[in-house]
Amino acid sequence: MVAPGRHARVRAHGPRGVRTIRIVELVRATLGLSRTMTDSELAPPGVPPHVDSAPQPAAAQVSAAAPSPPRPPALAVQGLSKTYEGTQAVSDLSFMVAPGEILGLVGPNGAGKTTTLRSIAGVLPLQQGRVTICGTDLARDEARAKRHLAWIPDDPQPFDSLTVNEHLRFTASLYGVGEWKAGAEELLRRFELTEKREALGGELSRGMRQKLAFCCAWLHVPGVVLMDEPLSGLDPRGIRSAKDAIRELAGQGAAVILSSHLLVLIEELAHRILILDRGRKVFAGTLDEARATLSAPPGSSLEEIFMAATEGPQHGNDGEVEASARR
Ligand code: ATP
Numbered sequence: 001m002v003a004p005g006r007h008a009r010v011r012a013h014g015p016r017g018v019r020t021i022r023i024v025e026l027v028r029a030t031l032g033l034s035r036t037m038t039d040s041e042l043a044p045p046g047v048p049p050h051v052d053s054a055p056q057p058a059a060a061q062v063s064a065a066a067p068s069p070p071r072p073p074a075l076a077v078q079g080l081s082k083t084y085e086g087t088q089a090v091s092d093l094s095f096m097v098a099p100g101e102i103l104g105l106v107g108p109n110g111a112g113k114t115t116t117l118r119s120i121a122g123v124l125p126l127q128q129g130r131v132t133i134c135g136t137d138l139a140r141d142e143a144r145a146k147r148h149l150a151w152i153p154d155d156p157q158p159f160d161s162l163t164v165n166e167h168l169r170f171t172a173s174l175y176g177v178g179e180w181k182a183g184a185e186e187l188l189r190r191f192e193l194t195e196k197r198e199a200l201g202g203e204l205s206r207g208m209r210q211k212l213a214f215c216c217a218w219l220h221v222p223g224v225v226l227m228d229e230p231l232s233g234l235d236p237r238g239i240r241s242a243k244d245a246i247r248e249l250a251g252q253g254a255a256v257i258l259s260s261h262l263l264v265l266i267e268e269l270a271h272r273i274l275i276l277d278r279g280r281k282v283f284a285g286t287l288d289e290a291r292a293t294l295s296a297p298p299g300s301s302l303e304e305i306f307m308a309a310t311e312g313p314q315h316g317n318d319g320e321v322e323a324s325a326r327r
Contacts, residue, residue, distance in 0.1 A: 032117030066299065072135070073118070074099045075224045080129035082115050084186045084281075091113040091279040093129070097224070097255040102246065104258035104270030106302075108310055112279040113259045114154070117226045120257075121151040134223040150217035154229040156209045158201030164188070164212055168219060175220035182184075187215040190241050206233040214242060218249065225249055225256045231265065243269060263302040273302065275309045283309045 013308035059254040073096035080093040097103045105113050119123045122132050122142055131138040158167055159302040165184070183283075189193045191211040195206065204212060210233045213285050217225060246269055250256050260266055266273060273290065275283040283290055283305075291300055294308045 009291070012293055020193055042085070056269075071083065074098060074101075074133075074253075075257070076130075076132040077116075077120065078130040078132075080116065080119060080126075080131065081123065082112075082119055090119070091281050092277075093276070093279070093281055095274055095281065095284055097257060099223070099253045099255055100250050101151055102250050102258055102270045104255050104266035104273040104302075105276070106261070106263065106266055106273060106306060107276035109111050110278075111276040113276055114228055115279075116276070117151070117228050117257065117259060120147055120224075121149065121226055123151070130149075148223035150220070150222035150225045150312045152210075152213045152217055152225070152227045152230050154207065154232060156202065156213035158212055160200060160202035162201055162217075163198050164201075167201065167216055169213060171216040171219050177220050178221060183219055183248065184215070187218055190245070191215055191238065192241075205239060207235060210234055211238055214245060218245060221252065222249075222254055224253050226259075227257065228259045229261070230258070232263065263306060273305075277310045292324040 025129055031205055040227065041317070047074060075097040075225065077096070078094045082090040088140040093112075093116060095103075102168070105116070107113050119126060119129075120133075120138075122138055125137055131145075136145040136148070138145040140325070162170065168180065168184040168187075171177075177183075185194075190274075191214055193208065193211055193215065196208060199208075201209070201212070210230065214230070225246075232245075234242055246256060246258065258266065260271060267287065272284065272286050274281065283293065287302060287305065290296065290302075290305045290309070291298060294305060296305055296308050
């Protein structure tokens with residue numbers, strides 16, 4: 001196994017011959033590092049990446065009560081703002097996610113969802129605000145914070161020259177997962193990638209890339225999981241496996257942010273919803289709280305809530321509604 005934190009070379013002996021990859025480039029790309037890190041900053045082997053929290057029950061409907069009692073958040077975002085050359089993508093956004101909680105992140109196109117997730121993941125440099133991941137300030141100790149994090153973008157791009165199995169081995173090495181093979185086997189079976197274990201990243205279909213991203217995220221038991229439209233490329237069986245796996249992750253104590261336009265999915269999996277519009281929070285709370293706060297009829301769907309939150313008088317910069325001070 002390759003120890004991370006070395007400017008070493010990995011020699012991968014696959015069926016297509018010897019491939020040499022600079023491990024430091026892989027580490028930077030995988031963790032989305034915005035700068036070159038020193039050896040000591042990279043995750044040392046043997047450090048468990050788990051969140052220090054008790055397991056929680058599996059996720060429930062969004063209208064159900066969030067896990068209780070309140071505990072320190074696994075993820076805290078305070079005053080996050082991001083501007084792209086004149087475009088204010090995210091404005092003064094604050095929220096928290098508890099261990100074991102699934103937060104559904106929704107909003108119209110261009111609302112700032114991906115920008116928010118990429119900022120938390122450290123893929124975009126933090127311009128303004130503070131992100132704390134499992135107790136570690138992202139700006140102060142980026143490597144340590146990222147050790148607790150799994151990031152599943154909407155179109156994962158695995159390394160072209162690594163096989164599926166090598167991605168798992170690399171992820172295990174990077175996150176210091178000692179006994180990874182049995183877990184990897186189970187994940188490959190679960191996501192129907194067993195037959196593709198020797199396929200290169202560049203040979204995978206979109207759905208398979210998505211499944212590989214799930215396997216890598218699940219392998220190291222993250223404390224915080226960020227997912228941007230994670231089911232968009234999956235087949236029906238893959239969707240079911242992914243939904244089960246998301247519930248299990250939360251059940252093991254991970255805080256999950258699930259960003260999607262599939263409101264039925266959010267309704268099914270999330271404990272709470274966070275609605276963004278034009279970069280601002282327009283609502284945060286449970287579906288029941290949304291119905292009450294936005295004067296939506298009892299039993300109204302998330303779709304109706306969404307329309308009320310983003311089309312009504314609360315639309316735009318004046319519309320922030322917080323269902324609970326704790327959030
Ligand atoms: P969607 O649902 O369409 O994926 P989103 O909620 O994820 O949208 P973002 O991708 O975060 O929204 O975009 C938020 C705003 O920032 C939009 O106005 C968008 O045009 C702008 N934006 C995003 N990325 C860039 C970029 N690289 N350069 C300039 N502007 C950008």
